[in-house]
Amino acid sequence: MNILDSIKNDLRKATRKQRHRFRYFSMATCGIHGHVKQRMLVLRDVADDFTLTAYTDSRSKKITHIKENNEVSLLFFDPRRFVQICITATAATEKDENKVLDLWNQIKPRSRKDYITDIPPGTVIRDPSGVGHQDNVHYFTVLRLIPEKIEYVKLQKIHHLRILFVREGNSWNSDYLVP
Template sequence: MRTVVLRETNDQLQLIFYTDKRSEKMNHIKEHDAVSLLFFDTERLLQISIQANAKIITDDSKLQSIWNQIPQNSRKEYTSKLSPGKAIKNPEAVDYLEGKHFFSVIKLIPNRIEYLRLKRPNHIRVLFKKENTNWKGMFLVP
């Protein structure tokens, strides 16, 4: 389990997050691409739970165009000299590379989405399943 920032969604319901290609999650995704995601909106009391397959984006021109949109000060996150997770003496002891980065983009392709909205008089729980290319939805007992 990791917290990540949802960077982008599109009309195919794909979700995008960014990471350092040396991070352990990359190895986990390479070994096994099935992932699950959990979102919770505290104001609307809405929970979205998603099962998806994770794909590492390898298209260089796509990666470059995303990289170009990242603000300069945020690019630093992907340039540490040592890999994420390595031991350091203190939080200031992180050196950064110039002119090299380990930026990576992961695309999540959902195959099952569960929607749960808590409200009175009836909670609403809906399961959406992808069958071939079509999505089918059904209400469930909350």
């Protein structure tokens, strides 16, 4: 199996296994004024064409940033294997309402509260227990992250490994880089 396929398999495992090191990743965004922000997300799905899926609230800052600038940087890290995966991706929200509804219906009721707060994420509050939830509306948003470049780095005793994969239509070119 080539390294790109093994990266895909590994990321897929992370969507199923709670304790997998790639289950949580950092996504950096850059808004129109050049403000950079990063935050952790849960990896929910990896499609055959490598599109990654995450869930969020439509009112969050990341959505504002993505509307202003859809290029994002994703970072995965496995400290046990000394592996870093850095992905440059184009971000979009899923527009097919049936797909969104289907995923929403698969979310456990107790996890739905993350997407139905009565005031938007990032609002200043006095007391964390004072956040209310709505029953009749949700802000659940499915983020699709389409990788353009995938950079794999593995620290090893003899030769560190650094490989850059660049999407060319439906296939990927790869080059070794100086680590």
